[in-house]
Amino acid sequence: MSLNIKMYLSLWSVLCYSLIFAQTPSYxxxxxNTKQFHNFISYSKQSYPLVSAHRGGPTKGFPENCTATFTNTIKYIPAIIETDIALSKDSVLVMMHDNTLNRTTTGTGKIGDYTYKELQQLFLKDTExxxxxxxxxxxxxVLQWGKNKVIYTLDIKRGVPMKMIVDAVRKNxxxxxxxxxTYNANQAEEVSKLAPDLLISVSARGKEDVERMEALGVKAEKMVAFVGTSEPKKETYGYLRSRKIPSILGTMGNIDKSAIxxxxxxxxxxxxNGAIVLSSDRPVEAGKQLAKYVLDKKIKSKYIKLSKN
Structure with a gap:
């Protein structure tokens, strides 16, 4: 197949995708403003439970860490989008989970060995x-696309400077x-010093973890606690709620398998049982159950809407 035909088919695919999704309602x-965002995230008795779509919710036809995939996910549920950031050879922040290109793209080798221009010659692969x-x-x-659509949790891969992430959030x-x-107290401290006004996902499985980070200057009101990939003790949820810290439970892995x-x-x-956010590889299925919970508990939010564009 000639290069011109390949380019034509690629452009036609993007056009069809755009026409379909332009007419599809989405959440x-x-x-x-930032204050209302932080108030929404902060725990309360009327906290609105959400699914965090792990790597954006990839599925057949939709690759991970891609705005087309994010668009597909929010057709079905209001979502937090968890997405991964790596660094190209020429220091461009790009969306990629793995250190290598082999699994998710038509390329091979380490992502850090390619310039952004070179990466643009590749195509993403779906889950199959x-x-x-x-x-x-x-x-x-990604940040421009997400405005007034989703909440992001940004997962920074090893070797990517935190300051570059904070600067990108500011710029956009x-x-x-x-x-x-963040994955440990030192990372949380670094982000807190760089951007004391931003929310930080911290690894916190109890009172000691929260207090350790507070001792380093991380404010509890800026914490979103990741409590692990198995349910914590009830006391953990109780403590976090007493501090108005929302909790994220990772269901990717064993809990998702149990649900199946x-x-x-x-x-x-x-x-x-106490989680506020479920980080899942099955965001649509989990989201349907959360929608039922919201209906049963009569929870409402003026910040979440079903939009036609």
Whole structure:
């Protein structure tokens, strides 16, 4: 197949995709300002439970860490989008989970060995290894797309300077829908010093973890607690709620597998037990259970709307 025909088919695929999704209703989460975003995230008895779509919710035809995939996800649920950021050879922040290109693109080798221009010659693969028409995007593109649509949790890959992430959030005015993921107290301290006004996802499985980070200057009101990939003790949820710290439970892995085997109502029960956000590889299935919970508990939010554009 000639290069011209390949380019034509790629452009036609993108056009068809654009026409379809331009007419499809989707759930949008939008905040007028940063304060209202933080108030929404902060725990209360009327906290609105949400699914965090792990790597954006990839599925057949839709690659991970790609705005086309994010668009597909919010057709079904209001979503937090968890997405991964790596660094190209020429220091461009790009969306990629793995250190290498082999699994998710038509390329091979380490992502850090390619310039952004070189990366643009590649195409992304979906969850079944099929080549799509979609390309590797930049963090700037992702942050611009997400305005008034989703909440982001940004997962920064090893070797990517935190300051570059904070600067990108500032440049794109994404403070009102962005949470930065950290994995230990030192990372949380670094982000807190760089951007004391931003929300930070912290690894916190109890009182000691929260107090350790507070001792380093991380404010509790800026924390979103990731409590692990298995349910914590009730006391953990109780303590976090007493501090108004929202909790994210990772269901990707064993809990998602249990839901497949035993029924999706597991997700409903996890919220009932104390989680506020479920980070899942099955965002649509989990989201349906959370929608049922919201209806049963008569929870409402003026920040979440079903939009036609």
């Amino acid at each position: 949008h989460i939008s905040f007028p 290894g099929n080549v799509t028409s979609f390309k590797i995007e930049t963090l700037d593109q 005015k994404a403070e009102r829908n962005t949470i930065i993921i 085997a035993k029924g999706d109502d597991i997700y409903y029960q996890l919220i009932e």
